[in-house]
Amino acid sequence: MSRTRALARAVLRAPVAGRTWREVGYQALALLLAPAGLLVLVLLLLGVVLSLTFVGLPLVALALTCARGLGRVHRRLVRRVLRIEVGDPAPRPRGRDPFDGLVRTLTDPGAWAQTGFLLVQVPLAVLGAGGPLGLLSAVGVALLRSPEGSPPGVPGLVLVVVVLAGPWLLRLVVRVQVGLTRATGAQEGDSARLRRSRSAVLEGSAAEVRAIERNLHDGTQARLTAIALHVDLARHRLRADPGGAGELLDVAHTTTREAITELRTIIRGIHPPALDEGLGPALTTMAEQAGLVVETDVDLRGAVLSPAIETMAYFCVAELLANATKHAGAERAWLRARATRRRLRLEVRDDGRGGADPARGSGLRGLTDRIAGVDGTLRLVSPPGLGTLVRLDLPVRA
Incomplete structure (x- = not known):
């Protein structure tokens, strides 16, 4: 029973919810960007048709670059209007010279992914913004032209159903759009994240190795050198001054115990017992x-x-x-x-x-x-x- 009430409350609140109006704003802005996306697709198609000549390849590269830019605008809208965090693809590859830059742009998987996103985004923007408006317009026309013999309250009931169902249709379209936005940058973003994490792990491992090396060099190695020195001195004094040799051996014994303690501490830092x-x-x-x-x-x-x-x-x-x-x-x-x-x-x-x-x-x-x-x-x-x-x-x- 509580789930039914919660569902009914969500349906009734959807038309006035802040999320719904953010989605409406996003769809309106996406619809304004749809002509630019359509222009990029036409430019890409023209470049592909002319690709048999050298003129077509720069047009394809220009279309891919514009697709990247529009993809960046769409991700910014998702972050600021919908308040949903999405990842960024890897930066646009840059060549050593114009020809190398053209080749890198034509073979850039991130740019082609953004182009595929625009191919789907343009009709989705029209559907997301025009669908609810079309339904409301159809209901309005039906109300104005309803015959006199129609049952009372039926047009109003249809209008209520459309108003309540419209936000959920809009939410479905927005969910698909956000999923596509995330997917277009996921592969490149994951690769960049993997490179950063791998670099961080390598740097951390190198720092730990340097710390162990420093501890062994400054601590344990110095103590072992002192032990060897004291034992050598005690060996030379053993016949002439047995008492002095014993004192040196006592110092060497104490230093040995300290070195063992340091080694145990270092080992605990590598793998705790x-x-x-x-x-x-x-x-x-x-x-x-x-x-x-x-x-x-x-x-x-x-x-x-x-x-x-x-x-x-x-x-x-x-x-x-x-x-x-x-x-x-x-x-x-x-x-x-x-x-x-x-x-x-x-x-x-x-x-x-x-x-x-x-x-x-x-x-x-x-x-x-x-x-x-x-x-x-x-x-x-x-x-x-x-x-x-x-x-x-x-x-x-x-």
Whole structure:
């Protein structure tokens, strides 16, 4: 019963809803752009017909360039009028010289995709803007010409049905248009995103290798050199000054223990020993040893996580809890972990000061880049004064 009421309420509110009027505005603007799209298609057809001569190829390239421009305008309308976020295709390829630029433009898959979008968008714009108006006009003509013997109230009922059904027809057309807008830039956008994430992962891995190398060089290597020096001095003093040799050996023994401790710390940074029992127990142990009260809700039963994903998830949660303690000033945090056969979802929430912004710090930005490298996502909700909520979505296998 509640679903029926909700559906009836949605149908009655649709003609006056803000979304409907935004869609009406979008369709009106799309209809104004339809002649430009039709002109681009005619120009492309003319270029293809003349492609047997050299004159036709520049016309095709011009049409493809204009198609890219119109596609950019349509994406801007979707963002600003419909308030729907859509991705951008890769930038237009540029050649080393005019001939190379012509070849790159003619073989640009993004431009051809935008041309295909215009081929469908032009009739959809006419249908989206003209369909409801045509229905209303037909109903108006029918009301004016209705015979005297027609049942009372029938024309008005038809008008009500058209008014109530019009927004849903419009919504269907807009959904198709938005889907086409996303699809035309998805392939190029995904490729660009993949290149950026791969570059971020490589840079992050290189930075971690440099950090390990620096720790080994400045710490462990220096201590091992000191051990060798003290043992060498003790060997030379062993006969002449046994007491001094013993002191040198004591120093070498202490330095050896310090070097072992440093090596263990470095190894934990590469692969935490807590993960030997699995990610679930490791997260629980981490929460117990955190510098604030952490309530855990961890259930990873049935999930088979790869070691790389376990390590990434462990360090991500560790950094988020450290941020809650050091930067957010939080007293309590909540950790939730769930896994399916394909995805691992982590949620870390705290009661700190909020206002976290990846643009102002490298920590969250680094986490986002690292997660994107394995086709994962990070979502941040951090209003000032209301704490921070971070949701991580990772594949179970890298």
